[in-house]
Amino acid sequence: MSQNAVYDLESVNLPRMTGRALRLLAEMLENPRTRWVLGGRLLRDAGITHFRATPINEPPTYYPHHPFAAPSAPPDAPPPPLAPHLAHVPTASPFSSVRDYAKAYRAGETTPTAVAARLWQAIAASEQQHPPLHIFIATNEADLMAQAEAATRRWAQGQPLSLFDGVPVAVKDEVDMVPYPTTVGTRFLGQRPATEDSTVVARLRAAGALLIGKANMHEIGIVPTGLNPHHGFARNPYNPAHYTGGSSSGSAAAVAAGLCPVAIGADGGGSIRIPAALCGLVGLKSTFGRVSEYGAAPLDWTVAHLGPLAATAEDAALCYALIAGADSRDPHSLAQPQPDIAGWDNTDLHAVTLGIFPPWFEHATPETVATCRQTLDGFRTQGATIREITIPELNLARIAHVITIASEMLTGMQPYYDQHRRDFGLDVRINLALTRLFTNRDYVQAQQMRTRAIGHMRAALAQVDAIITPTTAMPAPPIPADALPDGESDLNLLTELMRYAFIGNLTGLPAITFPAGYDRHGMPIGCQAMGHPWQERLLLRLAHAAAQFTPRQKPLVSYDLLS
Numbered sequence: 001m002s003q004n005a006v007y008d009l010e011s012v013n014l015p016r017m018t019g020r021a022l023r024l025l026a027e028m029l030e031n032p033r034t035r036w037v038l039g040g041r042l043l044r045d046a047g048i049t050h051f052r053a054t055p056i057n058e059p060p061t062y063y064p065h066h067p068f069a070a071p072s073a074p075p076d077a078p079p080p081p082l083a084p085h086l087a088h089v090p091t092a093s094p095f096s097s098v099r100d101y102a103k104a105y106r107a108g109e110t111t112p113t114a115v116a117a118r119l120w121q122a123i124a125a126s127e128q129q130h131p132p133l134h135i136f137i138a139t140n141e142a143d144l145m146a147q148a149e150a151a152t153r154r155w156a157q158g159q160p161l162s163l164f165d166g167v168p169v170a171v172k173d174e175v176d177m178v179p180y181p182t183t184v185g186t187r188f189l190g191q192r193p194a195t196e197d198s199t200v201v202a203r204l205r206a207a208g209a210l211l212i213g214k215a216n217m218h219e220i221g222i223v224p225t226g227l228n229p230h231h232g233f234a235r236n237p238y239n240p241a242h243y244t245g246g247s248s249s250g251s252a253a254a255v256a257a258g259l260c261p262v263a264i265g266a267d268g269g270g271s272i273r274i275p276a277a278l279c280g281l282v283g284l285k286s287t288f289g290r291v292s293e294y295g296a297a298p299l300d301w302t303v304a305h306l307g308p309l310a311a312t313a314e315d316a317a318l319c320y321a322l323i324a325g326a327d328s329r330d331p332h333s334l335a336q337p338q339p340d341i342a343g344w345d346n347t348d349l350h351a352v353t354l355g356i357f358p359p360w361f362e363h364a365t366p367e368t369v370a371t372c373r374q375t376l377d378g379f380r381t382q383g384a385t386i387r388e389i390t391i392p393e394l395n396l397a398r399i400a401h402v403i404t405i406a407s408e409m410l411t412g413m414q415p416y417y418d419q420h421r422r423d424f425g426l427d428v429r430i431n432l433a434l435t436r437l438f439t440n441r442d443y444v445q446a447q448q449m450r451t452r453a454i455g456h457m458r459a460a461l462a463q464v465d466a467i468i469t470p471t472t473a474m475p476a477p478p479i480p481a482d483a484l485p486d487g488e489s490d491l492n493l494l495t496e497l498m499r500y501a502f503i504g505n506l507t508g509l510p511a512i513t514f515p516a517g518y519d520r521h522g523m524p525i526g527c528q529a530m531g532h533p534w535q536e537r538l539l540l541r542l543a544h545a546a547a548q549f550t551p552r553q554k555p556l557v558s559y560d561l562l563s
Contacts, residue, residue, distance in 0.1 A: 082207065115168065175198045186230065236476050284320055
């Protein structure tokens with residue numbers, strides 16, 4: 001059977017809704033008397049009806065755990081030391097890196113206190129411009145300056161905690177961080193400040209990171225555009241008239257605008273990789289369980305991943321080294337080999353075979369396909385072998401992911417649904433109302449399809465070391481005027497943004513996005529690599545290798561905190 005015959009993902013052509021039509025749709029789907037009539041057609045158009053009729057006989061896989069042969073990582077082991085004297089791996093980047101901050105502090109050219117003061121001014125400036133970037137949901141000047149002053153003292157004494165000491169880091173408002181509440185992008189959650197850091201934040205804090213505040217996000221992370229009617233629509237620093245992507249929208253915008261070299265995002269269906277790609281960054285979603293989820297909002301347990309969005313592959317590698325590893329408070333993190341980034345900067349790819357599924361790779365805008373093909377050419381010049389592969393039943397896997405993540409998000413929001421249903425944005429109301437039409441059988445069958453999808457991906461990866469695709473099927477599109485201020489429902493756009501992302505979450509395989517180039521309007525295009533379980537090091541190598549031949553452009557809106 002030909003590859004084109006096997007490939008079954010399709011672009012969709014469904015009505016886009018805003019304004020009164022969007023509100024009416026939400027009301028009709030929430031009304032028991034009209035929900036089933038309207039919902040039945042929407043389920044059919046979304047492929048759910050076909051999915052229900054498809055025989056899937058595999059046993060269900062509820063969590064995508066992956067076996068390994070290496071010794072297990074000890075729980076709660078301290079991360080490797082990130083010494084400030086380590087050699088720098090140079091790349092041509094318009095962004096200040098983690099090492100740039102450490103170098104400037106060590107040389108006495110500036111201090112964390114001075115950086116924090118410039119940072120506070122830059123955040124204010126980003127809100128005063130037109131349109132405002134809306135990067136943060138919450139910041140606290142006193143807390144920021146207290147952290148900075150402590151870091152300044154440590155550098156003055158020649159005793160920094162790590163390479164990250166005094167380096168600004170933003171944290172998505174899906175992750176607990178003292179002294180902030182966790183709103184998950186809503187207007188009703190997070191009425192009290194967190195009393196304990198999440199594990200990821202605790203590890204960054206222990207390394208001395210300058211924790212800026214809580215970054216904006218798409219409400220409950222349910223859509224990958226970044227629109228938020230409650231906290232403002234996060235804007236893309238490459239062009240503030242365009243989407244950031246989501247749901248880690250503020251995290252991506254913070255790094256792209258130069259407010260920090262690293263931010264923490266969360267990825268249930270591409271929510272790290274999509275905004276990283278649309279904002280010209282590196283974004284890493286590790287193997288399921290590699291990074292502790294302790295302290296993350298309970299939204300999408302079986303597809304959830306925390307990880308870095310970073311200015312460079314090196315920054316992503318350094319952050320990953322700090323936050324990865326077993327955590328006794330997250331049982332899903334305990335069964336993993338020791339994280340290791342040794343050799344992440346090796347750009348000799350002669351022993352590496354990369355796979356592409358041509359009809360999937362080419363199912364994107366012409367500029368996106370051409371740009372990602374240039375990345376393949378660059379990998380060839382570094383010695384990589386490119387091999388064609390086939391991955392069947394991607395559409396069934398896509399539907400299984402939709403059922404899984406939406407059902408888990410509805411479950412996570414169920415304690416608040418009756419009282420706060422109308423407090424959600426319209427797009428969230430619609431998605432949650434549609435999810436209420438799913439059945440228990442749908443969820444179990446989705447987990448049966450997860451088993452099959454893992455098998456398909458293992459078969460494909462048996463032939464190659466990593467699979468290469470575009471990250472999204474299009475660069476960041478403009479934000480339509482009629483989407484403001486209440487948002488939109490555009491399933492066509494969501495399909496294009498998520499085409500390459502969902503399979504990594506459903507199967508728990510690691511994936512990374514890295515800059516591949518720009519379209520004719522100067523908007524970034526990202527390339528994605530997916531690898532074998534626990535092989536994040538190879539993905540970081542590929543991102544770093546691509547940086548050797550991929551020019552980087554400075555965003556339209558950018559702040560320099562080091563001068």
